[in-house]
Amino acid sequence: xxxNKKKTLVENIAFLVMILFCGIWIxxxxxxxxxxxxGINTLLAxxxxxxxxxxxxxxxxxxxxxxxxxxxxxxxxGTYGMSPWLxxxxxxxxxxxxxxxxxxxxxxxxxxxxxxGTLGFGMIVNILFREWSTVTxxxxxxxxxxxxxxGSISFMSGRxxxxxxxxxxLVAILLCRRILSSRMGRALRSIHDGxxxxxxxxxxxxxxxxxxxxxxAALGAIAGFLYAHFVMFISPESFxxxxxxxxxxxxxxxxxxxxxGALLGASVLTLLPEVLHGFAEYEMIIFGMILMxxxxxxxxxxxxxxxxxxxxxxxxxxxYSARNPSSPD
Amino acid sequence: xxxxxxYLFSGVTTxxxxxxxxxGLSMLYSSTELINFxxxxxxxxxxxxxxxxxxxxxxxxxxxFVGAVAVGCCMGLLFERFAIRTAGNPQPIVLVIITVxxxxxxxxxxxxxxxxxxxxxxxxxSHESIEIAGAALLPQSIWIVAAAVILAGGIHFxxxxxxxGKAMVACxxxxxxxxxxxxxxERMGVLAFAMSTGSGAIAGVFIAPITMSSYDMGTMxxxxxxxxxxxxxxxxxxxAFAGGILLGVLESLGAGLISSGSKDAIAFIxxxxxxxxxxxxxxxxxxxxxx
Numbered sequence: 001x002x003x004n005k006k007k008t009l010v011e012n013i014a015f016l017v018m019i020l021f022c023g024i025w026i027x028x029x030x031x032x033x034x035x036x037x038x039g040i041n042t043l044l045a046x047x048x049x050x051x052x053x054x055x056x057x058x059x060x061x062x063x064x065x066x067x068x069x070x071x072x073x074x075x076x077x078g079t080y081g082m083s084p085w086l087x088x089x090x091x092x093x094x095x096x097x098x099x100x101x102x103x104x105x106x107x108x109x110x111x112x113x114x115x116x117g118t119l120g121f122g123m124i125v126n127i128l129f130r131e132w133s134t135v136t137x138x139x140x141x142x143x144x145x146x147x148x149x150x151g152s153i154s155f156m157s158g159r160x161x162x163x164x165x166x167x168x169x170l171v172a173i174l175l176c177r178r179i180l181s182s183r184m185g186r187a188l189r190s191i192h193d194g195x196x197x198x199x200x201x202x203x204x205x206x207x208x209x210x211x212x213x214x215x216x217a218a219l220g221a222i223a224g225f226l227y228a229h230f231v232m233f234i235s236p237e238s239f240x241x242x243x244x245x246x247x248x249x250x251x252x253x254x255x256x257x258x259x260x261g262a263l264l265g266a267s268v269l270t271l272l273p274e275v276l277h278g279f280a281e282y283e284m285i286i287f288g289m290i291l292m293x294x295x296x297x298x299x300x301x302x303x304x305x306x307x308x309x310x311x312x313x314x315x316x317x318x319x320y321s322a323r324n325p326s327s328p329d
Numbered sequence: 330x331x332x333x334x335x336y337l338f339s340g341v342t343t344x345x346x347x348x349x350x351x352x353g354l355s356m357l358y359s360s361t362e363l364i365n366f367x368x369x370x371x372x373x374x375x376x377x378x379x380x381x382x383x384x385x386x387x388x389x390x391x392x393x394f395v396g397a398v399a400v401g402c403c404m405g406l407l408f409e410r411f412a413i414r415t416a417g418n419p420q421p422i423v424l425v426i427i428t429v430x431x432x433x434x435x436x437x438x439x440x441x442x443x444x445x446x447x448x449x450x451x452x453x454x455s456h457e458s459i460e461i462a463g464a465a466l467l468p469q470s471i472w473i474v475a476a477a478v479i480l481a482g483g484i485h486f487x488x489x490x491x492x493x494g495k496a497m498v499a500c501x502x503x504x505x506x507x508x509x510x511x512x513x514x515e516r517m518g519v520l521a522f523a524m525s526t527g528s529g530a531i532a533g534v535f536i537a538p539i540t541m542s543s544y545d546m547g548t549m550x551x552x553x554x555x556x557x558x559x560x561x562x563x564x565x566x567x568x569a570f571a572g573g574i575l576l577g578v579l580e581s582l583g584a585g586l587i588s589s590g591s592k593d594a595i596a597f598i599x600x601x602x603x604x605x606x607x608x609x610x611x612x613x614x615x616x617x618x619x620x
Contacts, residue, residue: 106601117601119555120600242548248426291433291434292431299423
């Protein structure tokens with residue numbers, strides 16, 4: 001076992017211990033709820049990060065897949081009484097299929113054109129949720145999503161749902177890391193660095209982009225499924241343009257091309273509005289300001305930015321002690 | 330028939346607004362390669378400024394108009410100086426998020442200054458609506474279309490006939506080469522910024538009487554503006570203008586003939602079609618795809 005693998009293993013175990021610790025230690029239902037939302041958002045950010053951070057393809061319409069996951073499970077299990085777990089399979093299949101159909105033409109675009117194409121797709125899906133009111137409940141939302149049960153375990157309580165969501169996150173993180181350290185992951189990074197160059201060395205870039213688009217759609221749909229059965233009420237606003245933008249922000253603020261960056265970004269963007277609630281009407285001003293400041297001064301994201309500050313301060317201290325090798329006590 | 334003409338009138342009116350927004354976005358893109366998601370908030374600022382200056386303070390309309398545009402330009406300059414220029418030259422997506430942050434910030438400011446309630450603004454002239462073939466043409470529509478045409482014409486004149494305008498075009502074509510030949514390309518970028526946000530404020534001033542103005546009106550407008558700019562071809566002035574009118578007319582016809590719920594979807598379906606069929610836009614040169 002080489003060093004890198006050992007490091008990954010340690011990180012994963014530390015993460016698992018953290019989840020167990022939080023799940024057992026936190027008693028407050030409000031905190032558990034926030035942590036559950038962080039988990040759901042982490043799934044979203046992870047999926048988008050694979051597409052944006054590694055393959056370098058910006059999507060401004062990813063909330064569509066989140067919504068497709070949520071609405072598919074809501075309609076199948078709520079209206080038609082299907083088992084939610086079967087509905088999950090359908091939701092993922094549906095999102096992946098739509099990603100395939102949409103991705104085929106859209107992923108041929110690049111730069112801002114790709115951003116606008118995905119934005120248009122996201123808006124159309126959102127309008128569909130709002131206007132197809134006989135099926136989706138329209139803009140007043142969809143009520144009557146059943147809660148999840150597995151055998152005799154009910155996921156009604158905050159703690160069980162917390163564990164369910166974070167176990168899914170853990171599996172998703174492991175999966176992402178496996179993909180990234182495989183041939184596919186290297187090929188993905190090569191697209192990010194130069195699409196033509198990777199084409200020239202024999203990477204089927206279009207197919208690969210499509211695969212990763214479908215993968216991130218699947219993660220989005222799973223997040224949507226978890227969201228729908230957690231809050232048991234969904235409305236089109238939860239999957240609108242601003243949600244897509246928020247997802248992109250999570251990825252960029254956390255730090256692109258980093259699995260832990262997605263976790264950090266999702267945590268920051270979930271916690272920030274909760275913290276800012278105390279500022280009442282100044283909430284938006286402060287939120288916008290923080291967003292701008294972080295992006296202006298840490299364009300590489302928080303993970304990288306904080307690391308740089310830490311290294312910088314250590315270097316400074318190192319220099320200081322080097323200059324005064326024997327400071328008198 | 331009468332209905333169709335009515336739809337056309339209202340379509341051209343909203344289309345002219347989209348056109349002005351798209352022209353502003355497109356101008357900024359061609360000079361600085363920046364997509365400004367906060368553009369809609371400058372439109373909102375223009376509309377809110379006219380509410381305060383004209384309706385509440387009852388200044389004469391021309392003065393209020395100049396004031397509103399000045400507000401747009403000044404806020405644009407501040408935004409450019411403190412956010413965009415400080416950021417330096419990061420990845421495009423980082424700049425996009427900075428503009429998103431700015432849009433949330435400006436919306437928050439507007440919510441505190443003007444509150445959450447929407448405002449209505451009376452029409453600029455109190456004439457009766459004109460009847461053409463049984464369809465009513467509102468005087469405000471004439472105002473809007475005239476303003477859009479004058480604005481686009483003015484920008485066209487500026488780019489083709491004035492030295493500053495030509496310098497700006499040179500920067501848009503190749504920034505470094507323009508800089509080498511003595512054009513202060515940085516300053517041209519700033520000027521493009523001020524012109525873009527100013528034109529956004531003009532759109533806001535003219536849209537105020539035909540819609541309710543509130544602090545959150547910007548998001549949908551900027552998205553429609555993007556659609557229009559993309560349809561016409563990003564970076565082309567008259568393309569953006571034509572894209573805006575086309576979008577407005579199709580939306581109005583769709584809302585009238587199909588269903589009012591489909592109105593918003595039309596813009597985005599059109600956007601996807603354009604992107605799939607001719608990504609460079611309908612009216613732009615072949616080499617429009619920049620990166």
